[in-house]
Amino acid sequence: MSSSSSVQQAREALGKRLREIRKDSGLTARELAFRAGWHESKCSRVETGRTAPSDDDLGVWALHCDAQDQLADLIATARNIDGAYVEWRRMERSGLRRAQESVLPLWERTRNFRAYSSWLIPGPFQTRAYIEALLRAIRDRRALPDDLEAAVQVRVDKQRILYSGPHRFAVLLEESVLRHRIGGADTMAGQLGHLLSVATLPNVSLGVIPLSADRTALWPVEDFWVFDEAQVNVELVSAFLTITQPHEISMYARTFANLAELAVYGAPARALIRAAIDPLGWSRP
Secondary structure (H helix, E strand, O other), X not given: OOHHHHHHHHHHHHHHHHHHHHHHHOOOHHHHHHHHOOOOOHHHHHHOOOOOOOHHHHHHHHHHOOOHHHHHHHHHHHHHHHHHEEEHHHHOOXXXXXXXXXXXXXHHHOOEEEEEEOOOOOHHHOOHHHHHHHHHHHHHHHOOXXXXXXXXXXXXXXXXXXXXXXXXXXXXXXXXXHHOOOOHHHHHHHHHHHHHHHOOOOOEEEEEEOOOOOOOOOOOOXXXXXXXXXXXXXXXXXXXXXXXXXXXXXXXXXXXHHHHOOOEOHHHHHHHHHHHHHHHOOOOO
């Protein structure tokens, strides 16, 4: 799915929601347009996704449809549409460094991080060797300009928030993440050893969901980060998804809480990490 088609589908979904709100209020499109002082075709254009509503438009819509309790969510949805779905090729067209730098302001202002991963060790917990292996593979697979060294350094420098300031991290990993070999045996062994060390930090909660966990109610989902209660980021194969709608953020927060109940922590989690290290032939200190 392209970025443009995704945006259009999101606009159509918002329009459908506004149409439902209008119908629930008992107003026809003509009546709403008259009360709002709009051309009578405006409601139709908004409801079919042909016109993107402004914040003021949404405020008037909510007012006349007696749906002011939904206004904050409607505004967040509308603002998020154009910037929600960003293709990697657009974000990385000048290289990997820009993509790494783009999230720095968000990371600096966030106090409580929640992360779930079924694919990779999350960025703040990665070693330089692991980062380099990942970014080199992305550079080569997507045929990007070669700014690998600079991109690696940006990600390494970003890890300072793990050790300073009022930042707290709650991270959940599927046990399979510990077994995915990135960068070869030596790199992966060093990465898992580093994970053991990071897990001892007072501002870090690390949970591992065992392969033996009963997944009937909730199976592995896409990797995601929750930043305070303000934003969720999801990395897709083709694009980077930003979610700011409050009801969707709540869905991810609930999913995180449910996944957390499946995880083990402390000594049992460390035991799973050590079990993943053993086949790699790493001598633990």
